[in-house]
Amino acid sequence: MTKTITISPVTRIEGHAKITIHLDDSGNVADARFHVNEFRGFEKFCEGRLMWEMGGITSRICGICPTSHLITSAKAGDDILAIAIPETAEKLRRLITLAQWIQSHALSFFHLSSPDFLLGFDSDPATRNIFGLMAYDREFARRGIRLRKFGQEIIEILGSRRIHTPWAVAGGVREPFEAAKRDHLLAWIPEAKATAQFALSTLKGIHEKFAHDIPKFGNFRSLFVGLVAEDGALEYYDGKLRVMDGDGNIVDDHIDPHSYAEYFGEAVESWSYLKFPFYKPLGYPEGMYRVGPLARVNICNYIDTPLAEAERVQFKALAGESSVVNNSFYYHYARLIELLFAVEKAEVLLKDDAILGTNVRSRAMINRQVGIGASEAPRGTLFHQYWVDQNGVLEKVNLIIATAQNNLAMNRTVRQLAIGYLDGKKVTEGLLNRIEAGIRCFDPCLSCSTHATGQMPLHVQLIDAAGRVVSERHR
Amino acid sequence: MNRSLIIGIGNTLRGDDGAGVYAAERISPDLPDTDVILTQELHPEFADRIRNYANVLFLDASLRTRRPVVTILDPDAETPRPSSHALSPEGLLSLCRSTYHTLPLRAVLIEIPAFDCDLGETMTEATERMVDLCVDLVPEILAGKGGEKVSSGPDRI
Numbered sequence: 039m040t041k042t043i044t045i046s047p048v049t050r051i052e053g054h055a056k057i058t059i060h061l062d063d064s065g066n067v068a069d070a071r072f073h074v075n076e077f078r079g080f081e082k083f084c085e086g087r088l089m090w091e092m093g094g095i096t097s098r099i100c101g102i103c104p105t106s107h108l109i110t111s112a113k114a115g116d117d118i119l120a121i122a123i124p125e126t127a128e129k130l131r132r133l134i135t136l137a138q139w140i141q142s143h144a145l146s147f148f149h150l151s152s153p154d155f156l157l158g159f160d161s162d163p164a165t166r167n168i169f170g171l172m173a174y175d176r177e178f179a180r181r182g183i184r185l186r187k188f189g190q191e192i193i194e195i196l197g198s199r200r201i202h203t204p205w206a207v208a209g210g211v212r213e214p215f216e217a218a219k220r221d222h223l224l225a226w227i228p229e230a231k232a233t234a235q236f237a238l239s240t241l242k243g244i245h246e247k248f249a250h251d252i253p254k255f256g257n258f259r260s261l262f263v264g265l266v267a268e269d270g271a272l273e274y275y276d277g278k279l280r281v282m283d284g285d286g287n288i289v290d291d292h293i294d295p296h297s298y299a300e301y302f303g304e305a306v307e308s309w310s311y312l313k314f315p316f317y318k319p320l321g322y323p324e325g326m327y328r329v330g331p332l333a334r335v336n337i338c339n340y341i342d343t344p345l346a347e348a349e350r351v352q353f354k355a356l357a358g359e360s361s362v363v364n365n366s367f368y369y370h371y372a373r374l375i376e377l378l379f380a381v382e383k384a385e386v387l388l389k390d391d392a393i394l395g396t397n398v399r400s401r402a403m404i405n406r407q408v409g410i411g412a413s414e415a416p417r418g419t420l421f422h423q424y425w426v427d428q429n430g431v432l433e434k435v436n437l438i439i440a441t442a443q444n445n446l447a448m449n450r451t452v453r454q455l456a457i458g459y460l461d462g463k464k465v466t467e468g469l470l471n472r473i474e475a476g477i478r479c480f481d482p483c484l485s486c487s488t489h490a491t492g493q494m495p496l497h498v499q500l501i502d503a504a505g506r507v508v509s510e511r512h513r
Numbered sequence: 514m515n516r517s518l519i520i521g522i523g524n525t526l527r528g529d530d531g532a533g534v535y536a537a538e539r540i541s542p543d544l545p546d547t548d549v550i551l552t553q554e555l556h557p558e559f560a561d562r563i564r565n566y567a568n569v570l571f572l573d574a575s576l577r578t579r580r581p582v583v584t585i586l587d588p589d590a591e592t593p594r595p596s597s598h599a600l601s602p603e604g605l606l607s608l609c610r611s612t613y614h615t616l617p618l619r620a621v622l623i624e625i626p627a628f629d630c631d632l633g634e635t636m637t638e639a640t641e642r643m644v645d646l647c648v649d650l651v652p653e654i655l656a657g658k659g660g661e662k663v664s665s666g667p668d669r670i
Contacts, residue, residue: 083526083632098526101553101599141558149557168557169604172611179557180612187558 057473059456067460070453072445072477074312081435089118089404089430094204096422096437102145102483105138105193106415107422108206109275113411114422115208117296118430120405126395127210132275133387134196134206135413136380139274140230141189142416143331143377146481147237148182151370154478155244159251159471166471178240185233185377188226192384195219210399220388227385231345234378238349241374248367254458255476256366256451259284261317261327262336263302263443265295265414270339272346272379274414281317281327282337286361290319295412298421304438315443326446329418330480331372336362341375343382349375366451369479404430415440417481441482451476517547517568517655518617524553529627529640533572536625536644540651547655554599560609568655569617571602572647574640575624581647582624583654588616621654623647 062068080099087095093111097104109131116123123131153166156174165173172179196215197205205212245252261284265277279293279301293301305314305322316325327333336357341347353371357363363372387393404426411422418440425434455476459469521537524530534551548566552559563569575582588606600608602622610616625647628637636644 079632095526098524098553101524104553145556168600169607169611172608176611183557183561183608183612186556187561190556190558 057452057477059452059460061460061463065463067453067456070449070456071309072448072452073310081437084435085432087432089115089409089424089426089432090208092422092424092432092435093206097204099437100483103138103142103415103417105134105197106413106420108197108204109135109138110411110413110415110420110422112206112208112211113413114409114424115411117409117411118404118406118424118426119208119400119402119409121209121400121402123210123400124395124397125392126214127398127400128275129387129390129393130196130211130215130398131206133384133393134193135275136384136387137189137192137196139189139376139380139416140384141186141193142481143373143380144182144186144189144237146416146478147241147370147374147377148179148185150481151475151478152178152182152240154471154475155241155248159248159475160468163467163471181233181236185230185237188223188230191226192223195223207399209401212399214396214398215393217394220394224385224388227381227388230381231378231385234374234381235345238371238374238378241370245371251472252365252367254454254472256447256454256479257364258450258454259364260447260450261289261320261325262333262362263317263327263329264334264337264419265412266338267342272334272338272341272350272376274380276413279412279419280337282333282362284360284362284364286357288337295421296410298410298412298438299423302438302443304442310445312445313442314445315438316446323446326450327443328366328447329440329443330369330416331376332363332366332369333418334414335372335375341379343379343386345382346375346379349378366447366476366479369481373481404428417441417483418443439483441480444480444482448477448480448482451479515546515567516565517544517570518563518566519547519549519570519572519651520555520559520563521549521551522553522555522571522573525634526632528629528631528633529636530574530630531634532574532625532627532636532640532644535636536572536623536647539644539648544652544655555602555605556599557605557608559600559605560612563605563617563620564609564613564615567618569620570651570654571620571622573602573622573624574627574630576627576630578624579626581626581643581650582622583650584622584624586620586622588620619657623650623654 056073058071059067060069084095093108096107096111099107149168153171157166157170168179262282263279265273266280267273267277279295280288281290283289301318302315303318305316307314316322317327318325335350335353341350353375354361356368407426409424413420420440421438423436424432426432452473455473459472519537519540521534523533525534537549537551540549586603586606588610606616606620625643626640628639
């Protein structure tokens with residue numbers, strides 16, 4: 039008789055999801071599924087709107103990475119106008135993209151994942167959170183808040199509004215930057231850099247503590263996908279797509295993001311509203327790939343800032359001969375390398391006088407009826423594709439978000455953790471905590487568009503094949 | 514430190530979920546010594562901001578009430594647990610105190626009833642009315658009237 043263990047919803051990730059673990063007659067794990075139960079429907083919602091509205095609309099999809107949607111939407115708009123944006127505008131867009139990485143990566147590490155690392159997977163769940171962390175090490179948590187504040191401050195200064203800013207537009211950005219504000223942000227850099235390095239040293243210090251757990255945290259070969267610069271450097275705003283396999287072989291390179299649909303398909307499963315993107319040449323589900331920090335740091339040839347590059351070299355040493363780090367636990371490590379890179383690169387941009395230029399916007403009419411934008415959001419490659427009529431009215435919209443692209447890999451991770459930690463027919467705290475921690479490696483953001491009070495309890499059920507609840511617990 | 518901060522919380526892409534933002538946008542700019550910010554969610558760095566204010570007023574949509582609810586927030590109440598990237602108002606206060614050893618003198622949450630949080634850029638008529646009612650309450654609440662200190666559960670008007 040098959041039994042199903044349900045863990046719903048997962049805490050400390052955005053949106054609503056549940057996990058089911060399917061057991062065979064012998065009580066062994068047959069399968070595990072990461073379900074997303076809310077239909078988003080944003081694409082349909084956008085049809086009939088004007089192309090120029092898309093930045094303001096899509097940046098409200100997500101309260102965590104609105105800037106990534108804003109920038110990618112603006113790039114799709116550039117494509118529809120068929121224009122090159124001014125140098126200053128591109129550099130300002132790059133700066134705000136880095137700010138998004140800083141605040142998002144800081145939140146992921148300091149406030150969501152660190153409680154697991156510092157307090158332990160098996161510590162009391164009532165205190166294994168940011169408040170428990172504060173009691174454990176107030177200065178650690180305070181530094182995380184400050185770093186995140188730095189990222190948000192760049193976004194606020196550039197975009198005027200902290201969230202949902204319609205600052206980036208098709209053709210560039212709305213307003214030039216100011217020297218006084220540049221100086222204010224530059225003053226943050228030493229502290230931000232020190233905090234990013236502190237985070238890295240903290241994380242590397244706990245790897246040994248979790249030596250028993252790490253091999254079970256999504257440790258499998260897969261493809262890795264992301265943007266790289268023309269010379270193969272880590273890229274976050276532009277570039278071409280690279281596909282690398284789990285042995286370090288580059289299987290596709292220099293893919294123009296305009297061609298993404300030729301290389302990547304989206305499968306659907308009846309049990310989840312989240313699609314399952316895959317690499318078409320290998321088919322579904324063999325074409326499973328990972329995006330985000332682990333992918334980006336794996337696929338790039340180098341990082342063009344010195345401190346982050348030195349860390350990348352250390353990171354690569356974890357891979358051994360394959361040159362690819364396949365273990366999803368090391369998303370955290372890669373994320374912090376990117377955090378350090380983002381601070382270093384922000385400093386470079388802030389010291390570049392070109393960002394103070396006043397020519398920040400090119401203007402044109404609708405010149406193409408299809409536009410594609412791609413950039414690297416904190417969680418991975420983000421694509422926006424718009425089809426418009428001659429007046430710029432949207433006829434069709436396709437958004438491929440990073441979390442969806444990791445969907446197959448998250449399912450594989452959950453299955454591996456279930457196999458490794460399920461003991462008997464009960465959902466133990468240890469299993470539950472590790473599955474949640476496994477999902478958090480990817481820092482997924484699912485349907486974070488509603489927040490209204492009164493949602494998100496943690497409910498765990500063990501259900502047998504007849505639909506009976508044989509074990510249940512609330513957190 | 515006599516200023517007040519009003520934080521309107523919500524997603525205006527999701528119907529009534531945006532009630533807190535809409536309400537904050539309708540606050541009179543003539544309200545003295547008051548700053549207004551709009552956000553989709555509360556994040557940890559807000560702790561650094563609220564510590565500089567005497568009064569903090571949160572405006573947020575709520576699916577669990579049919580009438581506006583005014584609660585004087587008590588950081589000594591049950592320690593909240595974050596369930597996502599975002600924090601609750603109580604959680605933010607708790608974080609502020611534990612991080613900076615200080616708190617606003619008074620923190621109040623106005624819960625605005627929400628009925629429909631599906632995709633859409635307009636509120637239901639019922640929530641519209643509630644938003645107007647809550648906006649009218651704001652000057653009184655900032656003046657120290659309305660609500661009472663509670664350790665658990667909302668205080669109904």
